[in-house]
Amino acid sequence: MTAPRKTPIWKEISRALRADIAEKIYTEGDKLPTEAELAARFGVNRHTVRHALKSLIEDGLLRSRRGAGVYVTAAPTDYPIGRRVRFHQNVLAGGQTPQKRILHIDHRPASDGEAQALKLPLRAPLVVYHGISLADDHPIALFSSHFPAELLPGMADALRETSGVTEALKRCGVSDYTRISTRISARIATATQANHLHTQEGAALIYTTGVNVDPDGTPVEFGQTWFAADRVTLTFDSPD
Template identity: 30%
Template structure:
């Protein structure tokens, strides 16, 4: 990766060279929300005029790398991740197939009485016990989504004791020899609750994409998991398999 400008005949336009250098530096040393040096400082660093520097930054904006905020500066933004909602594709596999690092952190694991809506989806009576596991999913070390997983407690109580991290569906497949298939996906734009906003490191007025899903055993059709996922609206582009 070049670190200096090549002004010889036949080289790329200077603004594009600067854009490439900055994009490389952002990938290596910046995280979403970081502020770039001012355009004046960057122009001085590359020994170019501000008009040329601005064209370079415009290239980064058009590529979805940064965002210019009037009066505040230019900020690195969260890259939008294409997330496929298919019958069997799961979070970990989804991101790993794109060459991204996926990580799942357990926020809490509890048993509770099933709320009416959860009980209906899982084929339980209202207030029957369910296991609730809440996980924070990260993509390349950045918060991506929060998921509330509900499972019938009487059948899957061991999940509360044994599951620690990674793909929950992979754990269920290994521990219970069940293969799950998604049969329902309801997608709604919502505003985050305070706790969700803090965990996802997003603003209280920044929309989330909420996905309610039902996963059943592929052999018997038995409901196994009802999940409510909240994706950062600025980080996810959801694609639903027909």
């Protein structure tokens, strides 16, 4: 376990401003209050405010315009969940450029929960793809995707070559897939997750798990995703 630690004031300010942006109190294109105004709001000096703003600029939430102040660059991106969940299309539909970055690709036996989700025998071999999803070069989510290795020979290589799940499945003969169920919870970011997501330890993450099946109803993917809650809002429109 991690030792208790004191949160520096600039991090608290940065967290409060992130929450304001997530709540759309400040939305895309808005000018933030001046450093002097923020210093008054938080009861700190301008140096501390500048430190907080710098961290948000580095994370792509704010942009500094020389002599004109600091502007909000990004409101949380809407991310529709439903029968056809496609990272690539979802991010494109939000007007951003999608990209996946491979962290590592494992071969290992399924845990009980993974085997159950994929309707596999206990300890069946899996290919597990750990990676980062980016929109316009900024990380928006971490994911672990679990594939049945025996059903999908060559999947690990296909993932290494394409980095995209849809394309890799296609190379393994799965031309289409649909989401049969999604479970949604929330987590707080660990230090490692925060580091990958360019956010802070203890930040709010949306945690989802889901199963995708091929047109015959055979599970082809069990996925876990941790979305940075200040960058993504899941949306669900009820069908008529």
